[in-house]
Amino acid sequence: MTVSTARTHKLPRFFAALGQLNATTWAGLVIVAVLVAAAVFAPQLAPYAPAKQNIIDQLAPPGGDYLLGADQYGRDTLSRILFGARYSLVIGFFAVLVAMVLGTIIGMIAGFKGGRTDVILMQIMDVVLAFPSLILGIALVALMGATITNIVAAIAFTSIPAFSRVARSAVITQRDREYVQACRAMGFSPTRILLRHILPAILPEIMVIASLWMANAVRTEASLAFIGLGIAPPAPTWGGMVRDGFENILSSPYPALFPSLAILLLVLAFNLIGDGLRDLIDPRMRDAS
Structure with a gap:
């Protein structure tokens, strides 16, 4: 087996196996695609401007002019949900992207170098993991301010250890393989070995964690907005809408x-x-299902 085929054989197999995804996974993909489309075309789909108030129609029930009802200020709930999807998806995507890049770099360095470097980097990650992610996110946003950039940074910071641990364990598995030894014998630099040979082999595992942590990022953003540390009103964030709705939850x-x-x-x-x-890259999980 040559070095090039050894380092790239997983990715084609991974993407070729997409046809083996089960019905529930395709359902998840369809739901995300629909929500992304709704967020992108929110100005065309929303029947009203998200901040438009009509005090006469406050707490209007679903139906009529308001398909999903109106809030206490007479704002259309459907329109605000469509525009709110933009904040949830953008914040979740960029938070996970930043965490994935930084966490993968840290994990790859720790796993490939080993020794003291591995110990120091993983102990730093352990310190971050010692704090509950939501509590740490609340503290960071409270200190930095509730802007989109700061919320993305706070969520990303709390997510880095998950990616670094997965990347580290995957690199440790790969670093003693024959193709890595061949790269070393050919005089390739550690950076080239990691980026061009090991990274493609571990990328499927990283993508699995990214998809799972997208859910965590969306949930964390909504939690921050619910307690008043999200994007400032009148921006229609989902967590903020839930918080506002709780004021009249008994009556509407x-x-x-x-x-x-x-x-x-x-x-x-x-x-x-x-x-x-996960089932796609782990034959044991796929067989169990």
């Missing part, structure tokens, strides 16, 4: 119910996708 549960269902649907979809990708 719909303003809190529908954004809660949107959060549930998106988190469920990413979990379904992550489970399907």
